[in-house]
Amino acid sequence: MAPEVSIIGAGIAGLTLALSLHTQGIPCAVYESRPEPQNIGGAVMLSPNSLRLFDNIGIYDGLKRHGYNFDTLYFRDLAGSLKETYPFGSVEKYGYSGLRVYRYQLIDLLLEKLKANGTSMHFNHKFSHVISESEDTVTWQLINGTTKTSSLLIGADGIHSRVRQYMYPDLSPKFTGMAGITAAVPTANIKLPSPDYKMPVTIMSPTHGAFVIAPQTPDASEVFIGKQKRMAEHSREGWEQVFADKEASIAFLREGAEVFGDIAVTATSDIPLEHVNVWPFYVIPKLDSWSSSNRRVLLVGDSAHCIPPSAGQGISQAVEDVVMLAILLGKGRSDKKDLGWWQQFRQARLQQILLLNARIDRRRLPKLLGSEEKDDDEQGFDLDWLYGINVVAEVERYVGGL
Template sequence: MATQKNIAIIGAGLSGLVLALSLHQQGIASQVYEVRDAPLDIGGAITLSPNALKILKKLGIYEPVLREGYQCEAFHFRTQDGQPFDDYEIGSVEKYGYPGLRIYRKVLIRELQAECRKKGIQVTFGKKFARILSESDTAVTWEFEDGTRGEADSLVGADGIHSRVRSYLHPGLEPDFMNVLAIGAAIPTSRVQLPHGWTFPVTIMSQCHGAYILAPNLSDGSELVIVKQRRIEEHDRAGWKKILDDKEGNIAFLREGAGAFPDVVSQAVEAITPDSVMIWPFYQVPKMDRWTSARGRVSILGDAAHAIPPSSGQGANQVFEDAYTFALMRARCQEATTLTSVLSKWQRGRQERIDRLIVLARQMNVRRLPESSNPGAEEVIGGEDFNMGWLLNPDLEKMVDEWLAM
């Protein structure tokens, strides 16, 4: 059993809550602090694949989550005229024991929160982390914006891509904007006539007009989200809000060129209402030499350490892997003097998988943007290796043992 018994977690999003439950499973106590005044209730649907679902199974909340999501096994690719082109596997009950699952982020947060309450894990809202005050070989102290302070054996920043905890490890480091913005909207599936023989989710590609993504939401598939990406310069928070508030401009972008695609696209964009429009700027955190402080008492994980663009379909899944394997590694720290070494091995092992995913995400972005903004895109389309067994079916316990043996 680990000697570290009290870990503070900054952030009650997916990574923070999965980490708290994973630590509890390993006999390590934690407390979660969240800047918002209530559980996160924003964000669209995300895709979970078997590597994440098997973690939810281990944590005891797979069944309720499964009931809430739309089950699917692949993202399918079609050409501009609707011909099948390729498949990108996201799950398979037959091969991996789990499907792929489209589910709203807020549903996951709700179920994770409920399990934390059941396990007696305290989540405190309305606490904005300000700074680390001190770190020793045995403890860390920090301060919140309201002036209150805390102390624990360790602190983990699970506070997202604009992490404040990360600034303690890497002062001045900011996420890189990838000059890609996804614009989408959710509509009732009943408003479109789904083409006979098509399987969803689907990406319909055009070298001239980019690509449309059509993905069902909800367990019965009664909601359909349509998404399109564009190149754009970075904006500040006020600028992104201005773009989001330009509902008619976003709808006009989604409708632009839709007539060159199968009828289902035109039907979908015509059914969009302004209140359903969403945007997702794509950011990526620069590769860092360390995710843990020199004394090992402060760490970051999830988007704070390596934001993965949504085009990989693996952002949330890798957050789950981070949190679960971090807990396994911490449980193997028998002496405080081994903490830094163990967490360095954890980072190296995790980074190898992240690096492969970043390459995959870049390939997916090339597929989904028009040739005019991607010189040489025609050489990439169809050239990727989308055999996903290495990704979807990891033995995480064995993986951790191998990292420890390095």
């Protein structure tokens, strides 16, 4: 029997890949360093391009029930005037609204399906390094010393990927100097300017950055609140201390709250410690290749690319990566040309998102970015290319066309 595909990392990329491979009839095993499923960072935003894919694998209905559905992000100035809207979904246009849902709920739904189909999940199993790679197999090791041989080793192990080190030993993720400081609070705590006040909302100050409020439960009874902070880089241990110092994060969220008005003062008046998070924004440069020379080791999700958060596409892009890859593998199309096509397709899309991120940042944070100028294009955002795509059809077209 041919050795199975091994996936390193049980984050959203790894679990979605495992499920997508199963759909293609490809056996796999998942290895995760943590002792149990990971629930980092509270809730996440998902847009129609990934929700369509979650629908294909049968978890969208469950997800939708657990999260807050919305179509538009609202941007207001300190006086409360609406300055801009940003589309995040539309049933009419794309078949799906945007969704804000707890990461653990998405992970639980994926795990439930994987359990039902018998995929082997190995928590508390940390990948160490690749030992050797042949034309057909890759031999690698866990940090407990166990050695394994797989037909493919797929690194879905996040921004600080060890699998990537095999291909790029000298590459370190670059800290952008910014972190998101976030919390979850009951909506009932907040004094809204009016009963029909629209959220998710970002209140923008020319001097204090932006204060974000976004519902994240189906009935909008709980909201995420967040601000970005300029920070120096820390070592791994240093970040752990920053993450643990919840009081400092709460103090930062409260700092200058009055600038943003009663809504922010009340939102930060009583923040439960257990729902405070720090998200340091790291990026990696565009990689030459997402596969090793013999194509037995591949990278997906944040280990292959890590984009800044402005367009809310981190997870959705990781999901697109793995669904496309699973179809190619299922069709037996994983030679140099096929994987090259996949990588090029993915990177072209990521490049478009980086341009979108820059445009969003220019429009929303002109002073913080050191420029007095707003983007001179005041047009709305046309995001059909982002949300309307059917990546499954794209791969099928590629496979069918050759």
